[in-house]
Amino acid sequence: IQSGLQLLHRQRYFVSVTANNEAGLTTTSTSDGVIIDQTPPLPAPVFDGPSLNPDKEIDYQVDAATITATWPPFSDAESGIDHYEFAVMEQKRSADGLSWHLPILTQNFSTIGLNTSIMSTSHQLLPQKKYSVVIRGYNSALQFVESRSDG
DSSP states (O other), rough: OOOOOOOOOOOOOOEEEEEETTTSOEEEOOOOEOOOOOOOOOOOOOESSSOOOOGGGGSSOOSSEEEEEEEEOBBOOOEEEEEEEEEEEEEEEESSSSSOOOOOOOSEEETTOSSSSSEOOOOOOTTEEEEEEEEEEETTOOOEEEEEOOO
């Protein structure tokens, strides 16, 4: 194991192994390389409802058990998007009336592969409450960025 290397972002590095036997024969094998990715993905906007059109983004709904959201794909130039996760959160105004807190309504973030929309059911959404969908996009280096709907 080599430590203390100064590996550079966006560079590909290879590992080569050479074996020699007592008959003097040598063989070498080289990996296909690994690209160093030190940055998280770039996020995309998350829209409440089933449409990617911001003009059709919803702010009100009748269904108190289901929440839907859609988003364009996140991007990552170095290692690509590996998967997404989502959580449903209730928006609450803080005591100072200025900032928002987002307690998680779902227990944990749920992995949804490379899907760019969700329909989450079995909720007990309450009238006059505002809910947001939070999406985490992970790259292949397992770094993530979050984006959320406006509720």
